[in-house]
Amino acid sequence: MWLSESQTLGNVLFLVGVLLIIGPQKTYIFFTRPNKRRGSFFLVLGVLLILSKWTFIGFLIESLGIIGLFGDFFGVAVQFLRSLPIVGPILSHPAVAPVVDRLAGIRVLPV
Known part of the structure; x- marks a missing residue:
């Protein structure tokens, strides 16, 4: 239970941090690029699974999304x-x- 709550808080803080650093318009553009859509999908799906108490599976799927989104870095x-x-x-x-x-x-x- 505690892991799920801290994971959820970490996800929210991560997304808010990205939003604050690069701004809303650039955040939207970054997450909706054609070559980043798969990563965005897996990230959102992972977050939703974590919120639904499927913590471990959500974490794995979210990790795939992070690699897809930020692998270039x-x-x-x-x-x-x-x-x-x-x-x-x-x-x-x-x-x-x-x-x-x-x-x-x-x-x-x-x-």
Whole structure:
């Protein structure tokens, strides 16, 4: 019960945060782009399932929606994390970097 309530509050705060950061018109445009519609659908479906007390299934479907909506930003986030003092050297390590690049969808050009 507690997980469902905190998950619901997190969803509401996330959507309000996006709305406040980029504004109502740009939020509408972002969520209704043709290449983002599937992610928007899964996000809304996941939120509705969580509100209907189907917490775990809703969380999984909502996660698919978040990946569909914000998957393009993972590469940017990884590049930012690589500029940080402690995390950067770990993510840039030759054994770790190819795995992180593949997961984030970063394309490395051959030298």
